[in-house]
Amino acid sequence: MTELQNIDLAITGAHILTIDQDMTEYKPGSVYIVGNRIIWIGPDDEQPGNFLIKERIDASGKILMPVFFNGHNHAAMSFLRGLGNDLSLDKWLNDFIWPAEKVMINPETVYLGTMLSVIEMVRSGSGIFSDMYFFEDQVARVCEEVGIRGIIGEAIFDFPSPSMATPQETMEFTRQLKQRFLGHSLVNVSVAVHAPYTCSPDLIRQAGELAEELDLSANIHLAETQTEIETISGLYGKTPVQHLYDLGFLSVRTVAHHSVYLSPDDRQLIKETGTSVVTLPNSNMKLGSGACAVGELIKLDINVALGTDGPASNNHQSLLREVQQLARLERVVNYDPTCISARELIRMATINGAKAYRMDKDLGSLETGKKADFQIINPDQPHWYPRYDPYNSIAYAMQSNDVESVVIDGKVVMRNRELINIDEKRLSRELKKKAGILF
């Protein structure tokens, strides 16, 4: 370290949960940031003195931890939130969602819908999300405007999409996105394959090859419902997981969403190939799909992360609520209150997401050299007392609004509940104006 190095941002006095391999805590601790990276993190009383600090935030009495990593989303679908609920999945999709999407999906609605979701995500401590939808360049635009990280994936399936005439066009668009956002500070690109039941075997194979060629993550809805299991078994005489395995789609770059219906053999294939799973408990519950046996995956040391899914099937965007839901769902499914720990859950919501998308070198925990992506939480509220264990308080008692400030890529994106780069009041007025047309 050179003498009198300039520090762009220093946070001091916080109870820091690093979520590193040893779950190191500093109480109180400090983080020093230059540009977008942590150049020092440690206990307050070991702070090095040879720094010129440009901006200091006193976080005394606050908890500082990595931002949440939202592993799967269709963020733009906020404009469909609450449309036609309490319905069977078929009726909901056929009579409400698909007709509405047909009329409503265009670059502007995708921009606006994603903006709504992204604001909700930041306000509940998420700093990155993986998205699968249409007009994903609009999602990237929102990320740049708000200052959140996004992994954008233009949805690939056999039939024409609202944005693309053919899957080949979509794959070509994915290739362009990869070029366009090469080295971007916030936006990453993925190959977003919709599902085994909406993509031909050939298309899945091609998409997998594209991901490999471009060195991108490939993500897919997999084994979400019993119906899917029956459909794929009828078509190919095997489980969806075995089907993808045989097509060479499963690998360390693959992220499988949902994975509610897995056989023991399926789990072995997921394990063997290094595939990650994103579990989405609130969506699976709301749609009546079932419960992913997360404990079984953890036993096999499979990497499991968390996601919200789109707002239309959840209906919120707070990853914290997924942590808290999985804590409860896993217990009731197993009739066992010991089956999953608060620490495991919080690793799933942070570092495991980064691992799933192979970004854990930079993201997911707070360590010297990693990117400065963290949230500051205010626990000085009745629902936090007493605080025997901070992980436990987060996994069971914390509320989304307790997130006070969010720093992403070294920049303050929300400070004291105010988004820095977005005029929320103006957005609210715009939404109301559009209400007649859109909603």
Place this chain on the structure above:
Amino acid sequence: MTELQNIDLAITGAHILTIDQDMTEYKPGSVYIVGNRIIWIGPDDEQPGNFLIKERIDASGKILMPVFFNGHNHAAMSFLRGLGNDLSLDKWLNDFIWPAEKVMINPETVYLGTMLSVIEMVRSGSGIFSDMYFFEDQVARVCEEVGIRGIIGEAIFDFPSPSMATPQETMEFTRQLKQRFLGHSLVNVSVAVHAPYTCSPDLIRQAGELAEELDLSANIHLAETQTEIETISGLYGKTPVQHLYDLGFLSVRTVAHHSVYLSPDDRQLIKETGTSVVTLPNSNMKLGSGACAVGELIKLDINVALGTDGPASNNHQSLLREVQQLARLERVVNYDPTCISARELIRMATINGAKAYRMDKDLGSLETGKKADFQIINPDQPHWYPRYDPYNSIAYAMQSNDVESVVIDGKVVMRNRELINIDEKRLSRELKKKAGILF
């Protein structure tokens, strides 16, 4: 109506969800209050003009609905929240909760613990809760200080309690409480029988008779776990429900908490006797107990209300989160997204609680002549857009902190997130001082 009648409080401009029999809405609507009662409610443009209004709250753009009714709690247990989690129920109770209670329970901790929970309840829209614990006069003291309604029940079981030497003493204390709070504006009393496995048949019979004699509600933990079913079957050769039925304990004055393990015959007995059920989904999930088959109860037209349970087994105090949890749990248990509607859920959280405790003449819905107990919610936030249906937004997307103001018994208890009668900052300082001793 007389000319120029004085109105103590008028709320205007709100989107009112009355939760009356017809689920009437006024959009925008007004509520006029004299003393602790609603003397007029209706659409804004039909407001009568012959009134002198002392205080007016403009609730334009807000949602106004009844407060939530928390049907079962051990509020003081907030001081045990987060103590020894991720453990089996046995280990948790034997190694943590019971030893801690032995040392920690006294009038002061009950007061402080209840205060914490009550603040959290008010801040998330609850205006009344039914409590079962020890030193319940301290719970009443909190209700008076904060301005919330409480139904207080000193826990009855065979062995000595932290506050009472014998169950007879507890029943005598219940008798005294009933006298002391006769006609009290906020505090009601119940006969709080702990459970079939902690009370002898004789004690249960006596407690039931006491409730009848004093015309009080009787509430009891019933059929909460598989272990309870086995214990009671081993002791008496029948289900806990049949056991209580044979003891004459089940009636329209009885409220059964949990009721996770019910046989079809049990349900018929509950139906036949007019017993109400309080379901506590988050507690049942966190403790790995199981899922109450709420849909089966509703089919039989049994009155089902909602509760949080104590903060140690939940770990929060927001009834809204129980609404949102049950919405999801019921769907995933039944693999069916159509099994329960948002409207039903919100009735369970309001009017059904009032019915369970036979208070629906005064509470649970907003109608002329009923008591003025309501919450004002701010939906002008990203996670509320779009708003196709307010019930749906509440049941899935709303956050506890969206409750802006709470009126109980005609008095503003929270205004713009500030509790009127409590100095939260002072309380927080007191808690920190006690932290060394208590936590």
